[in-house]
Amino acid sequence: MRKQFPDIRFDESDKNLFQVDDPRLRADALRFSVLPRLHALLNEALAKASEVYQIDVMEDSIVFYSPHFRTNRDNELQLLYGAASVALGGKRARDGRWKGLKRKDSKIVQIVPFLFGFQLTAEGMTLQCRNWSIKLSDSSFEKFFRFNAEYEPLIQRLCHESYMRPYVSYGDSCKPISTYKQHYDFIIENKIYDLDFFSSGIFRYPITAEDPFYYSLADIVDAFVSFYPVYDSYIQLAKGENNRFEHLVEKLNDWLIRNEEKEEELTGKQEEETKRPSEEELLKIKQLAEQGMKVMPALRWQVFQRDKWRCVSCGRTADNDVILHVDHIVPRSKGGKDELDNFQTLCHVCNFGKGNKDDTNIRELRR
Numbered sequence: 161m162r163k164q165f166p167d168i169r170f171d172e173s174d175k176n177l178f179q180v181d182d183p184r185l186r187a188d189a190l191r192f193s194v195l196p197r198l199h200a201l202l203n204e205a206l207a208k209a210s211e212v213y214q215i216d217v218m219e220d221s222i223v224f225y226s227p228h229f230r231t232n233r234d235n236e237l238q239l240l241y242g243a244a245s246v247a248l249g250g251k252r253a254r255d256g257r258w259k260g261l262k263r264k265d266s267k268i269v270q271i272v273p274f275l276f277g278f279q280l281t282a283e284g285m286t287l288q289c290r291n292w293s294i295k296l297s298d299s300s301f302e303k304f305f306r307f308n309a310e311y312e313p314l315i316q317r318l319c320h321e322s323y324m325r326p327y328v329s330y331g332d333s334c335k336p337i338s339t340y341k342q343h344y345d346f347i348i349e350n351k352i353y354d355l356d357f358f359s360s361g362i363f364r365y366p367i368t369a370e371d372p373f374y375y376s377l378a379d380i381v382d383a384f385v386s387f388y389p390v391y392d393s394y395i396q397l398a399k400g401e402n403n404r405f406e407h408l409v410e411k412l413n414d415w416l417i418r419n420e421e422k423e424e425e426l427t428g429k430q431e432e433e434t435k436r437p438s439e440e441e442l443l444k445i446k447q448l449a450e451q452g453m454k455v456m457p458a459l460r461w462q463v464f465q466r467d468k469w470r471c472v473s474c475g476r477t478a479d480n481d482v483i484l485h486v487d488h489i490v491p492r493s494k495g496g497k498d499e500l501d502n503f504q505t506l507c508h509v510c511n512f513g514k515g516n517k518d519d520t521n522i523r524e525l526r527r
């Protein structure tokens with residue numbers, strides 16, 4: 161059984177985090193709040209991908225964090241990061257796993273030069289399938305681009321389905337307005353192995369699980385699932401195996417058709433049972449969503465930092481599969497102020513457990 165979609169959201173305070181000018185606070189917020197939420201989102205996407213494609217999606221991949229906060233921690237804390245990302249990449253392999261690839265210096269290939277995942281910046285969230293410049297031999301790089309050229313029409317359809325766009329380099333001898341097939345052929349011919357796929361700025365704050373007004377996290381998960389066959393093909397090529405692209409696209413089609421049928425059923429039911437929400441109701445939903453982000457950006461992070469990035473009730477951190485919330489001790493409706501002292505860090509489990517029992521100052525109780 162897969163876990164329930166956790167209560168993840170990315171809102172104005174995440175957006176403003178990228179303007180917080182205290183490097184330590186920004187780095188801690190990325191490490192203890194943003195990256196774990198991105199990871200939870202990726203896990204959600206992976207669970208869905210394995211359901212749709214019926215394969216072990218982690219067989220050859222691991223999850224990469226950027227920034228990774230593992231070594232040179234002091235150095236890392238001096239930097240004001242403009243982005244955070246959590247992405248799949250090929251396992252680092254000293255075992256010759258990537259026998260489909262060769263390096264320029266003919267040493268063993270340890271890293272597959274592609275990452276596929278989510279990046280958060282002040283602008284919003286993007287889905288990315290990025291190409292690293294790693295010193296592979298030309299013939300190794302060429303494989304990926306031959307794959308792109310061969311399946312270009314289908315990959316374009318996947319891009320459309322997942323809001324992705326290919327970004328390719330071109331020089332004088334390739335006109336800007338050419339088909340992507342022509343671009344890929346140009347790349348192969350000129351050995352300029354540069355190609356990234358991005359969803360361009362489409363997922364804007366606030367990004368919530370389901371949202372009637374914006375693209376939601378559910379849409380991002382679906383976009384990941386729809387583009388997954390391209391990443392999978394890169395991995396298979398790196399292993400020196402035939403890609404299973406067309407097979408995965410078949411599975412994707414089955415899933416999309418099932419979804420459509422479900423939606424038709426649902427819309428049918430909804431028309432019978434409920435009316436569409438009125439303008440007034442929609443406005444109310446929007447106001448509720450906005451209330452959630454009224455906590456001043458830096459203040460929110462200061463609450464977390466004061467509480468050491470742990471739920472003050474159960475002590476869990478974002479690493480324990482919980483999402484940290486900032487909770488009003490005295491609610492606004494009872495005159496509670498938006499001040500540091502009136503906030504506490506709660507995990508989503510404890511926060512929902514608290515429900516509307518107001519005035520629960522758990523920090524105070526613990527003392």
Ligand SMILES: [Zn+2]
Pocket residue numbers: 471472473474475476506507508509510511
């Ligand atoms: Zn808790």
